[in-house]
Amino acid sequence: MLNKNxxxxxxxxxxxxLARIVNDSDLLIENCAKLIKGAQILGLPIVWLEQNPEKLGATVEELSTLLSEQKAITKFTFDGYAEPEVMQAIHRADIETWLVCGIETHICVYQTAMSLIKQNYEVQLVEDCVSSRTIQNKQLGINKLVSQGAQLTGLEMCLYELVKDCRKPEFKAILSLIK
Structure with missing residues (x-):
């Protein structure tokens, strides 16, 4: 079970x-925004990655606005964990479990999550918050990650699992995200 601590x-x-052409892009962006808001409500550390933004463009406005109090970490490797600044941010967070969202499932999400697994972190792939240009590649990335030890979760499932109790102060804010 997930624990917010x-x-x-x-x-x-x-x-x-790319964010606008992946499979179900509008839903992906909407769900990622809800996940980010939920993580912020719960006080979770967030590591925000951008792949070569000078060439690919910045994070979409719907998400960058939510993350504006922190800085995106630029990476050039598909595996985010291979970048020293990303590795340091992950180690500084001093936690055991990482929820992972983003694109593309079969490339950067896959390689980053695999490195986390190899470093003995628990990885929970938020299935409705990842995508690829094709549904086949999204499913391939998911299948391969699960076969290597990643767990699957969903937006609602992980947020409610983290809240745990409807009497918690964060519950109403999380509920309003999901409605």
Whole structure:
């Protein structure tokens, strides 16, 4: 079970034109925004990644506005964990479990999550918050990650799992995100 005291969120490369052409892009962006808001309500550490933003463009405005109090970490490797600044941010967070969202499931999300698994972090892939240009590649990335030890979760499932109790002060804010 997820615990807000040892869980963080990694937002992978929801950028530029690519974010607008992945499968179900509007829903992906909407769900990622809800996930980010939920993580903020719960006080989770967030690591925000951008793949070569000078070439691919910045994170879409719907998400960058939510993340404006922090700085995106620029990466050039598909595996975010291979970038020293990303690795340092993950280690500084000092948590055990990472929720992972973003694009593309079979490339940057996959490689970043695999490195986290190899470093003995628990990875929970937020299935309705990841995408690829094709549904086949999204499913391929999901299947391969699950076969290597990642767990699947969904937007609602992980947020309610983190809140745990309808009497918690965060519950109403989370409920309003999901409605």
């Amino acid at each position: 040892n869980t963080g969120l990694i937002v992978v490369d929801v950028q530029g034109k």
